Amino acid sequence: MICTVLFFFWKDGGIMIKAEDITFNYIRRDTEQNVVEIKLALDKVNIHIKKGEFVAILGHNGSGKSTFAKHVNAIFSPEEGSMYVDGMDTSDLSKLYDIRQKAGMVFQNPDNQIIATVVEEDVAFGLENIGVPTKSIRQRVESALKSVSMWKHRKSSPNKLSGGQKQRVAIAGIMAMEPDCIVLDEPTAMLDPKGRKEVMDTVKRLNREKNITILLITHNMDEAVDADRIVVMDHGQVKLCGNPKEVFCHVDELKEYGLEVPFATRIGYSLRKAGLPLPLGIIKENELIYSICDMADEMRVDKRALRRKENDIEYMAEPKAYKPPAPKELVGKSSLILDHVSYIYNSGNVYEKTALKDVNLTFTKGEFVGVVGHTGSGKSTLIQHLNGLLKPTEGTVYYCGEDIASKEFSLRTLRSKVGMSFQYPEHQLFENTIYDDVAFGPRQLGWDELKIEKNTFEAIRLVGLQDNCYDLSPFQLSGGQKRRVALAGVLAMEPDYLVLDEPAAGLDPRGRDEILNRIYSICKEKGIAVILVSHSMEDVARYADRIIVIDDGEIVYNDTAARVFVNADALEKMGLSAPKVTYMMRSLSEYGFPEYPYIIKEEEAVSIIKGWFAG
16 A cells, blocks of 8 residues: 555546656745755655546645645646646646646635625636636636536625635536546635535535546545545655555554544444454445444344443433523633624624624633634624624623623723634735744733743644744745644734634644644633634534533524534524534434434544443
8 A cells, every 4th residue: 555656557538637756846036036945845756647537635734635726727747757738747837828828726725716896706807817608707706606506606706705605616617627637635624514515515526526636635535535546745755545445544644744534434444343243344324333233133232221221321311501600600700701792793884794693792701712614604793703803793802701892992901812723825925934923922912031032932833833943934845734733823922712713624634633622621710711613513512611602693692512513403404514423323223223412523423332342
């Protein structure tokens, strides 16, 4: 399985992408344009992708995935070796137009490729430039927007959309052009579960029905299981290649590369380590369910008798409901309270939109709160009220009992206590070096240089950046690394509240776990409140003390994670979902195993299933 070269015995006419020994370096220069650092991004990479093939490329942040993708679209040109797209050499400048028409690219950040002031015009832009007839343009634009559930927003300005909605528009713009190859760089990172499924279903349909070659770069292993082939990269080299079952058998090796395996593979791997005779190569949930059922039949396990086991009592009991603190309990404490808060964008004009409706919430130090909702539900609007970036159209926001909208209240003090990391880190990075960017906030607070230096170094260490990164420009980093810098800049200010808008989007599995584990530790050890906005149900289930579900500006649920996710069917209607393990346990109950409606963590499920087959 270790691959140094990926050659296939196809004729050149059957190959869409052919990379031969390509090498590429990033060069960092100082203000006088002297070379300061050379970073090897691709190291003699050989990858051949057949026309109509669906290939997923996996790798940690900085592994070379995005750099390789930009070679396919001729944004970069190899320093050594050759890259061909449908037989055209990407280093041939006369072929750039044809290459980019053949291979469309969807970037990690949709703002990089949205240019029009109206959604449907943006989707039509590429079609107009390649001379598609007007009637066909209309048909393609409608089809593309409907495929990503953005048709109702066709007359909207992209600037009025959420980050996830913008990503859908960017994908629609490429889909409308119907290229022979689509390169997708983390296309679903900002989407809610429903949006993610819709986009991936559309991508797979284009591949299956129109034979469009798909090159998918993703950190979501469950998106990769449907690929024809998976390529794993590490430090600019190809390390593993093969079909999904072959690659995902290498659980421990993938961990070494900062990756993980699909949900079903993780559960199967844990159960096999516990001695249960499950087969290798499980990568999908239905395979896992059938294998557990088959194992029960072979071992003659009486499913009805399982209900009498002692561990059923603990796992089947209904969890206690979240009980918000009484107002008298908050007196003198640094609590954040939203009291009947509503917010309207563009009040009084044609773009008027009610984003929050009569929201009542309380946040206190030391708790870890998850905020979930479909794209455009009002999550980002909600959290921007917490540090005064937005002021309510109606209602009041209180911090330590004071109205933050009053003239006497210091917003500067509030923003030092309620730190926020935004959805797109590049929006809050602006200094020349990582050190200066992280130190910017503490400097504005007037701290002495010794404390600034201490907090800056500690924050950089805390988010897992390397010690030699201080003098690097934050703009030379990958998307995931930029998120770490943005988070470090907030942590360096010693906030009481840490508000994080999709902090793990763009991070590889190891980076995601490292940051969220560290944030959780900070929350519990230092008493900092964490308010995590996320589209990952697994992340909020794992870390959150309680979860707030927002739907079209209204609070639908505000309760403990287990009590929220038991409402899986209602969540699906809102464009959300429950954790995969919750669905797995529900499916097993349909096959006669005991019901466990409140299971939301993988380790809980593994413990239960092990108990079924013990003795």
